[in-house]
Amino acid sequence: MSAEQGDSDYLSGHQEYQQVFEELVVVRDRLVAEVVCSQPLLDQIHVQHRESARNLLYYLALRRRDLRPLQIRLAALGLSSLGRAESHVMATIDAVLEMLQRLLDKTTDVTDSGESSIDFNTGERLLAAHAESLLGPAAPGRGVRIMVTMPSEAADDYELIYHLLQQDMECMRINCAHDDVEAWSRMIAHLRRAEHALGKRCRVVMDLGGPKLRTGPLEPGAAVVKVRPRRDEYGRVIAPARIWLYPAEQPAASPAPADACLPVEAAWLKRLEVGDKIRLIDARHSRRSLRVVDCLDQGCWLEANKTTYLVPGTTLRLRSHKGKKLRATEIVAVSPRENCLLLHPGDQLIVTRDQTPGRPEVRDSAGQVLTPARIGCSIPSVFNDVQSGESIWFDDGKIGGVVEKVASDQVQVRITQTRLQGAKLRADKGINLPESQLRLPALTQQDLEDLSFVAQHADVVELSFANRASDIEQLQSELQRLDGRQPAIVLKIETRLGFENLPDMLLTAMRSPCCGVMIARGDLAVECGFERMAEVQEEILWICEAAHVPVIWATQVLETLAKEGMPSRAEITDAAMGHRAECVMLNKGPHVLHAVKTLDDILRRMQAHQTKKRSMLRELRLATHSSGKQDQDGHQSNDVNGS
Missing domain, CATH: 3.20.20.60 (Phosphoenolpyruvate-binding domains)
Structure with a gap:
């Protein structure tokens, strides 16, 4: 390389150092100026956090511009690119400036102004x-x-x-x-x-509960219970369905897991004996037979080998295993099924501002929607802060929609996102309004x-x-x-x-x-x-x-x-x-x-x-397993034991 080429490279490198130095000085001056303006805010910070708050303000000021071009230039010069500056912002900048000053033979120290006492070790120690x-x-x-x-x-x-x-x-x-x-x-x-x-x-x-924005109640579903036995791959019954009958006058919980728990007349129930058969016609008009397998003081266990749909008023006809026909009775009640709204993309959903139980959509015989699905909201006042075009999400993001219209008594939502086969929306599921400026108190x-219990314990x-x-x-005021x-x-x-x-x-x-x-x-x-x-x-x-x-x-x-x-x-x-x-x-x-x-x-x-x-560059076991590993004399090593 000629002397002229060497001098040219030196001048080019020196110029690059100078430009990067000047740019970093501008960054530093801006950080200092912004934090000086924030001194009244810093004065309110607890003394244990004051230097940390200053460092946070430095970091926020640092991140208000795109630093990527500067980072690339710093890395190309073999200097820190400021990528680990979070806990000690000013110390990181000053360390790079100090190195540049040495490379440029500068005598004036631009970092000697004592803006922060948080050095590299102090930041980690404080955290x-x-x-x-x-x-x-x-x-x-x-x-x-x-x-x-x-x-x-x-x-x-x-x-x-x-x-x-x-x-x-x-x-x-x-x-x-x-x-x-x-x-x-x-x-x-x-x-x-x-x-x-x-x-x-x-x-x-x-953890304080906070405001829970959730869907309101739904009208009860159909009062029907479906019991079905477990079957193998060939459709053969491997475990019958188990039904617990108890006296309607003295309800008793099933002593073991049951597929259905049903109340019946106590006097009729007392006549049951193990081995008796109960015949019925279920809600699908299918003939079914149940077998009594156990009788206890609180109730009786029945087993079913076929799928059966039971509703209130289903007649149970007892035939004794001894051949005697006994009188019939009816199922007194069946708990209604939990209702839900099945929603697909394109569906309309009405979210009401009251707690009137919601209901699924109603369609005519041609499949046209007569009335859309409706559901309430636990905090109706939030819709005062909602505008058309904003997004709304239900049930942890499983269902997404867009607010189409906000009225005095309801909000119209167009469903935009669900699973391909649709999604079920039930009562007491979360509602999120990420684009709305909600004024809910925390x-x-x-x-x-x-809070009185929480503060004490x-x-x-x-x-x-x-x-x-x-x-x-x-919260601070309430605790005080x-x-x-x-x-x-x-x-x-x-x-x-x-x-x-x-x-x-x-x-x-x-x-x-x-x-x-x-x-x-x-x-x-x-x-x-x-x-x-x-x-x-x-x-x-x-x-x-x-x-x-x-x-x-x-x-x-x-x-x-x-x-x-x-x-x-x-x-x-x-x-x-x-x-x-x-x-x-x-x-x-x-x-x-x-x-x-x-x-x-x-x-x-x-x-x-x-x-x-x-x-952290701890010894890497994978590196010691390399087939190209050599010993101190330069010979290949086959050691695979690792460290």
Whole structure:
């Protein structure tokens, strides 16, 4: 290479360093200026969070422009591309500027202005300290805590709570939308007893119910019960249907699982003997015969070998096994079936503003719709904030539609998305209005009543449907009004509005000494769109890391495993992503102990490979298995034992 070419390359490289340096200085100056303007806001932040709030404001200012071109240029120069700046924004920028200053032989230090005391180690230390303050210490060898939601049965099942704590559950979550004060008290008492027995500690987390926007009641379905035996692949009966008859005058629950429980006249029932046959004509006008197989004081068991449809008034004619004909009786009552609305794309649905029971659509003989399906809404006032053209979702996103018209007494919805074969909408299913600016208060009257118990017994209170900074202010005000112990606050982010307002809500929550965020991914996925869920949860993790606020990863984690005992491949991968948070929440299920053990194993394994966005380069076993591995003398090695 000629001297001239070398000088040209040097000048070109020097110019590139200078341009990148100047661009990064502009970025830094803008961050400092924006945070200076926010000083009155910072003055309201609790002293324990003030530097963290400053770092959050730096991060928000940094992310208000597209940094990708600058990142590419920094990486090409062998410098940090600012991709891991969340917990120490100014320290990251200053480190890159300092390196550029050395390369450019600059004597003036543009970073010597003391804007932030949070260096690389301090940012991680603050997040770890805040996580421990909120969630308690993590189990040895695992940096991420495990939270478990209590089922109602936990109020009377000490062994369940004992074994969960034994498996290193760090947080016990009680959902205040279920059970009552007495049940919650027993759950907490079981936990305290288990803590004493095991010598461990566990945080109590109580989740306020919040406003529940759900579908209203439906008219009862047909009063008919279908009983059918179990058959094999060839249609042969392998287990008859079992029917429990009990006296209508003295109802008695079946002592074992039954395909149907039916009330009949007590005097007639007492005449039954084992071996008797009961003949009837069912609702389809089919002749059927039932056999008496057991007689108890409370009722009798019958078996059926053919599918039978039974309705109130069905006549039961007894023929004794001794050959005697006895008088007949009728089935007194049959519980109506749960009704539902079967909806397809293109169908119209009327959502009413009252609790009048809804009903399915009515069609004429030609299949034309005479009246569309109707259903009510648990909080009619929300439709004051709804406009035509906005989307509406039902039942965790299983059914989607568009609001066509908003009237004084109802809202007309056009169904746009369901399964190919249609979807059934039932009573008490969730409604989401992600595009509507709803003015629902986060705290309901029931929440305010529950809060006195929560403040007294919980270490953490979770605010459901946190949407605005004013929601957090209301909760803080109510806790101060109670004038007792102040539990930490966790914001449940489960709406699009809550996600969009997260920075302001975080800065408000940081006025309290201890706070956190839960990514409630069920409603959030419906609100933001399932295709955006991965992006949304990443953004929440970044924002919270910048604020040094711990995150709880929640909703449907290992759900199939907890409920059915066998996980899907997809949910194992999903659970592994949970290590990016400070806590992972499991929901209730009959196999929840197995789920806790599995999650514990996943989190311990992932901890050695990843922390937040940074890959950890521990010794990779796969690399030691390579057939091209050489020993110190340069010879091929066939060692496959790994490390």
